[in-house]
Amino acid sequence: MAELLFPARDVARVRFAVSPMWQLTTGHRLSASGTADRVHRSWLAQVRPRTAAAGLDRGWLAELLPPDSGYVPDFLNPAPAGPAPTLAEELAAIAATPAERIRADLDHLRHHRGGAGPRARALHADPAARLPHLLREAERYWELALAPYWPRIRALLEADVFHRARQAARHGTDRLLNTLHPQVSWDGTGLHLARRARTLARHAAGGGLLLVPTAFxxxxxxxxxxxxxxxxxxxxxxxxxxxxxxxxxxxxxxxxAVLGRARTRLLVELDTPAATAELARRTGFSAAHVSENLTALREAGFVTSHRAGRTVLHARTEVAETVLRAAR
Structure with missing residues (x-):
């Protein structure tokens, strides 16, 4: 059991953040594990073929986020500056990581794995030259595996934050911390983490506490x-x-009556991201008719489109989700 001292000033600095990079690192590891995860089965069935076709199952992320290692290099999950940073903001924070920080994290990863792959060694030797390759791959993985589903994932994470913030407002921070996770407990002076041997000295951990909900x-x-x-x-x-x-x-x-039946039907069908041909098959509309209406929905902010190899996937935006919830 590890303990993190938790004086009053740190209690006052407890905050939440919805982090795209935490979803990316945990999602990639789950996808790479080969596990037939019951919860994420449908997502994995769609994402694994796309990312494999793009070579993302054997690139930079595959080396730095191996499913058989409990450690993720810390520089890949920078501390979010606000409650809901964008992926671009977090990638910029990674790009600004000092070379010595990257090398220290890679040394730690090598210790956990008993060795390092060629990309990890190249990044260790020259972070400034190699880090842009890693960041481009992270953007590509996001585009293929997470961007089409982000409104749904973000809604889940924000609902978690809302629930816990309300819990803290009604019952206090002690209830929040003691119900956060089975491995976490707080006794009024310290935060205790079960099944963690490494000590957490307050001076070595920074001030406050950042709580990050994840989907994967x-x-x-x-x-x-x-x-x-x-x-x-x-x-x-x-x-x-x-x-x-x-x-x-x-x-x-x-x-x-407002959007037209074709556009409304397409929004309903986009409960999960789909390509134009798939939407035409489901609805019976011609591909040209589907494409024309998707263009109108995209220009109005109801749909986003994401290239996955030679296919373009269309997904509902948060605006569309809000409108559909109101229609229920």
Missing amino acids: KGPGLSTRIAPPDPPQLAYRARGTGRLWEPRTAPATDALA
Whole structure:
């Protein structure tokens, strides 16, 4: 059991963040593991073929995020500056990581794995030259595996934060910390982490505490201790088991009167991202008709499009999700 001293000033600095990079690192490791995960089965079935076709199952991320190692290089999960950083902001923070920090993390990864692959060695030798390759691959993985699903994932994470913030407001920070995760407990002076042997000296951990909900973590707790940043605790978000469940079809007559029946039908069908040909097959519309209406929906901010190899996947935006919820 590890203990992190937790004086009053740190209690006052407890905060949450929805981090795209935490979703990327945990999602990539799950995808690379080959595990037939019950919760994420449908997501994995769609994502694994795309990322493999793009070579992302054997690139920089595959070396730095091996599923057989418990350690993730700390520089890949920078401390979010605010409650909801964008992927671009987090990639910029990674790009600004000092070379000595990257080398120290890679040394730690090599210790955990008993060796280092060729890309990890190249990054260790020349971080400035090699880091841009890693960042471009991270962007590519995001585009293929996470961007089409981000409104749904982000809604899950924000719901978790809302629930826990309300819990703290009603019952206090002690209830928040003692119900966060089975491995976490707080006794009023210290935060205790079960099944963690490494001590957490307050002076070596930075001030405050950053709580990061994730969609792709297993049941365990992940920590990031990289002073002067606050310690990060990443945990599985509430409701993750229902993340990919089909949503109740909305009553769409009123919405169709505004958007038209074809566009409303396409929004309903985009409960999971799909290509133009797939949408044409499902709806019976011609591919040209689907394409024309998707263009209109995209220009209005209801749909985003993401290239996956030679296929373009279309996905609902948060605006569309809000409109459909209102129509239910």
